[in-house]
Amino acid sequence: MHGPMIPQPKAQTVTAQRWSPARVAQRRRSWGGWAAGALAVAVAAGGAIALRNAAPVEQTADANLVLLLQQHSQSKVIAALAAVESGTLAMLDGRRSVVSHPVSAGDTLASLAAAYKLDARSIAFSNGLDPQSPLTPSQKLLIPPVDGLVYRVQRRDTLVAVSERHRVPITAIAKATGPGFQDFISPGQLLVIPGDAEALAAFSRAAAEPANALASLAVTGRGVSKAPRSPRGYVWPVRGxxxxxxxxxxxxxxxxxxxxxxxxxxxxxxxxxxxxxxxxxxxxxxxxxxxxxxxxxxxxxxxxxxxxxxxxxxxxxxxxxxxxxxxxxxxxxxxxxxxxxxxxxxxxxxxxx
CATH class of the missing domain: 2.70.70.10 (Glucose Permease (Domain IIA))
Incomplete structure (x- = not known):
């Protein structure tokens, strides 16, 4: 009488050969190559999506922002994606730059503010308009990505001067402006200064008035200091x-x-x-x-x-x-x-x- 069948050694040998150390290493290399390729495609696709669906960067630590600004554009994308993945930055839905909006019939500041989810004053003062002004079809308006003021850089402006004039930190201006922000600003460049648009516009006007007065004094020749002269005939150049x-x-x-x-x-x-x-x-x-x-x-x-x-x-x-x-x-x-x-x-x- 025969006992129960016992698995043949040949089958065991086949199994041992299938999972030998050499085979395992080969399969790992194969899977590793496939994974690396897939990861590269995913990173490239992720970068493209991140660029296409540009959104405001918020909750950015100043140190992280400075590091991003000091890098080249390609490195910025990689660093930003890594920061988002690690939770250092939060990428939110929405716009990340200034939009040029052609006015259509029926558009009002109120309707545009509702459409872009902004305070109407942000749109008005960014375009030098009174908040009650009617709009004209074909008129083009600059729409900021966040509440605040779209500021066009003037000749001889510096980031420090713009920041001090509006009483807003440079890092806040950089975050609101988005990827178009540059360390070295140039005339005509658009900056986004976040905050209360009416107050920011008032700061800009106040800064312009002394300049206009100075220019007027220089042209008329009446801009002469009343400071007393020293014994050597010199006067103090500035109060301070x-x-x-x-x-x-x-x-x-x-x-x-x-x-x-x-x-x-x-x-x-x-x-x-x-x-x-x-x-x-x-x-x-x-x-x-x-x-x-x-x-x-x-x-x-x-x-x-x-x-x-x-x-x-x-x-x-x-x-x-x-x-x-x-x-x-x-x-x-x-x-x-x-x-x-x-x-x-x-x-x-x-x-x-």
Whole structure:
């Protein structure tokens, strides 16, 4: 009588051969290659989808934002996708940039505000309109992605100046502007300044009024400082206080004095003279003016937000030549003043006191 059938060794041998270490390694390489290819396709598709369905980036830590801004565009996409995957950034549905909307018959600021889910004032003030203004068909309106103000960069604007003028941090402007944001802004570029549009528009108007007044004074020749002259015949160029004296500073020699004051404050020439240079000066000076005086001294006024004179123009002592700012290499609005004798910088304070 035969007992129960026992599996043949051959079958066991076949099974052992099928899952031998060599076979396992081969199958792993095969699956690994397929997975890598699929992952590459998924990342590429994900990047394309992320770019196509662009949406506002919110809840961005300043450090993360700075890292993204310092990278090239392709690296930005990869870094952003990685940040979204890790939960560092939250990609939300919606627009990420300014939209140019052609007005159709029947459009009103209220209806557009409802369609774009914005405060009507954000659309009105971004386009220089009164919130009650009727719209004209074929008129094109700039629509911000979030409530706030669409600001068109003006000549000689800096990010620091725009940020200070509207009292909104640069990081907030960067996040609201979206991927079109650039560290180095240029005239005509559009920035989105988030916040209450009416208040932001008021800040812009307030900043423009002193500039218009300065320009008017410069044209009429009435822009002359009433500051008293020092015994040497020099006048203080701007109202403010010295925040950085002449001399050693940070391992280097500070070749002038820094006088702090609100951005846009009028800057006057320290003595009668002729304008040698007026424009953008390299070396971190930004907008600057050089004036040669009757006694042979040359004065330099740097980091100006606006220049109101031209080369070869003759200026009286105390005549306004520009406005304080933070152009070039600086950390806040101030006037950098230098005095040169025979091409050598000297301490301006003894001449001003």
């Amino acid at each position: 206080f010295v925040i950085s004296p002449y001399g050693p500073r940070g391992g280097r020699r500070h070749m002038g004095i820094d006088i702090a004051g609100p951005s846009g404050s009028p800057v006057a020439t320290v003595r009668r003279g002729t304008v040698l240079f007026a424009g953008w000066m390299s070396g971190g000076f930004g907008n600057a003016v050089d004036v040669r005086h009757e006694d042979g001294m040359v004065s330099r006024y740097a980091h100006l937000s606006r220049i109101l004179v031209r080369p070869d123009q003759i200026l009286e002592a105390g005549q306004i030549l520009g406005a304080t700012g933070c152009t070039g290499r600086c950390t806040g609005p101030h006037l950098h003043l230098e005095l040169h004798v025979g091409g050598r910088a000297v301490n301006p304070l003894p001449f001003l006191k």
